[in-house]
Amino acid sequence: MARRPERYSILYEGDFGLSALAGELSTTDHSPDETVSLHLAGEIAALAEGEGAVELGVDVRCLLDSPLADDDVRTVWLAATQGRFDPAQCESGVRGWLRRLAEHLPEPESERAADQGWSVRPTIDEEELRTAVATEIRTSAGALGRRVADSGHVAPPSGALAESLEAVVRQGDGDLGLRFLLGMLKAYDVPVGKDQYDRLMALGTALGFPGPLVYDGLNVLWPPIDPARRDASGDFGFSALTWWFEGAWQEDTARERVRRAAAADDSAQTPGSAAALLLTDTQRLLGSSLPSRTIETLWLSATARGYNIDRIGTDARDWLRLIGSLCEERLKEASPCYRHTAPPTRTGPREAVLGLVRETAPLLRDVSISPHWEPIPGPAALAAVEEVAAHVDADLGFRMLLRLLRVVSPSLTEEQYGRFHELGRRFGYGDAHVTEVLDL
Structure with missing residues (x-):
């Protein structure tokens, strides 16, 4: 499905959508299960006076409508939640859990009022975005893989995380893939060089992300x-x-x-x-x-x-x-x-x-x-x-x-x-x- 252009920085101060849900699941005091995930999804959907439901719905359907293998979605989700929530353990499996989420979210046809100006953010061609995000995944693949393995939270086979994350970008959605990457870089304290940081900020700007979504909590190797x-x-x-x-x-x-x-x-x-x-x-x-x-x-x-x-x-x-x-x-x-x-x-x-x-x-x-x-x-x-x-x-x-x-x-x-x-x-x-x- 196609993602509508948005000026996210008008609506949000930080992360949103599925990547924000992953972050909440990784830090919640509760023992995350399907019920907890649905409850937290409701909180994410309520962001920006309920506008958060739109982005969350788009993210969920980007994965549901894609040809992505369930194993790729599971690998990315385990890493994004630091191993705290495994959708494969839900009774209906990975896609069943995504469908449960989608049931409570607006359909893609739900349009915001045209006079709000949310559809005038700078745009970037989707294929250009996919290629740029895939490049950043490969740049961080080695360090991210080591940090994930050393964390003890989840240990995917060598290279599997970067490959699965790139699959999300190539077959699902570049916007969501970038937010997943940023969340993982922060969660596992992966060092990011200044040149890469500048590229990530440029991508965030092109997508209309609020600045803190990119830089808050990122371990930048400043000159x-x-x-x-x-x-x-x-x-x-x-x-x-x-x-x-x-x-x-x-x-x-x-x-x-x-x-x-x-x-x-x-x-x-x-x-x-x-x-x-x-x-x-x-x-x-x-x-x-x-x-x-x-x-x-x-x-x-x-x-x-x-x-x-x-x-x-x-x-x-x-x-x-x-x-x-x-x-x-x-x-x-x-x-x-x-x-x-x-x-x-x-x-x-x-x-x-x-x-x-x-x-x-x-x-x-x-x-x-x-x-x-x-x-x-x-x-x-x-x-x-x-x-x-x-x-x-x-x-x-x-x-x-x-x-x-x-x-x-x-x-x-x-x-x-x-x-x-x-x-x-x-x-x-x-x-x-x-x-x-x-x-x-």
């Missing part, structure tokens, strides 16, 4: 923290911190907000990377020849006066020192052995950044930031950004220019928009970086 890497999909460093202070952020203290920003690693980043990138920008500003007044203007304009260090009497460099110390605290927690070394400053694209600064100057000529309370003239804000690009770091200068444009929201031509994207690519920014800032 060392490196502030020269550009793994994040969006903004980072000092420019990203200003976003945390824009608008109504007063639910916590300034110190706590910096801590949160320093710990806000992108799902593609080695834990601690957000703090290392913020520390790099902070140290560069601290060690620069920029007057404190210029740094103050930079901060106030990029936050739209969200945190008025001038009104509370905090010197801009003192504020930077506090930010730096909080980043160091986070780094000690995330990677105690890490010793921070800033990468070389980016000077190559400096003229390109300064060119964009000059090009956008007319757009800010008559603009005031925070116009109703101690306004900051647009030209003064842009001059502070220009000083950063010219005398501190072109990368940071470009990111601060993007932030300033986010605050003032000028109208950009398609040609100008394209030049910002091109320069973002030169700096190695993630796909969403320029888009999330400029797409207002």
Whole structure:
């Protein structure tokens, strides 16, 4: 049967469907039997105000309607539940148990309301998906097989688990097969290299999975923290911190907000990377020849006066020192052995950044930031950004220019928009970086 495209991340925070049922059966305090499995299936079906029944029904029927051998389904299910539930022990066998599940689930014709937008997620061709998931199964086959055997929960013949899981993908459903694979990698603590992790995240994104379904509990072999890497999909460093202070952020203290920003690693980043990138920008500003007044203007304009260090009497460099110390605290927690070394400053694209600064100057000529309370003239804000690009770091200068444009929201031509994207690519920014800032 065909699976309808869904935007799962709108409905769920984590796993769903049969793979979620397997996870529940593997950890339940009860002794799992058919009755317990049906009860837990009811709980999975009730997810997202009852929408969970749709995905569970599709998963069940993908297996029922497939030519899969019962032994393949059983092998995968035993591994997914860590040996705690064997459907072959049910009175009606593997397919009989699946039919019992299907009796309580909606038919595939049950469609969600068209106006909910659940059918507009990014799609991936089914054959492309099957091939990609099969590749990841083979990548992890050896380590997964050893971990399953060492667990003592279930000991399928050598290679049988990977072969059965690939059969589920090839003959059943690639979406379900990927979720089974992810669940097993987590359940047996199988190490996953960064390259494979990135591929799994890309597949999850293409399928509309909520991020935690992929990364929560996954044993990723992260590379060392490196502030020269550009793994994040969006903004980072000092420019990203200003976003945390824009608008109504007063639910916590300034110190706590910096801590949160320093710990806000992108799902593609080695834990601690957000703090290392913020520390790099902070140290560069601290060690620069920029007057404190210029740094103050930079901060106030990029936050739209969200945190008025001038009104509370905090010197801009003192504020930077506090930010730096909080980043160091986070780094000690995330990677105690890490010793921070800033990468070389980016000077190559400096003229390109300064060119964009000059090009956008007319757009800010008559603009005031925070116009109703101690306004900051647009030209003064842009001059502070220009000083950063010219005398501190072109990368940071470009990111601060993007932030300033986010605050003032000028109208950009398609040609100008394209030049910002091109320069973002030169700096190695993630796909969403320029888009999330400029797409207002």
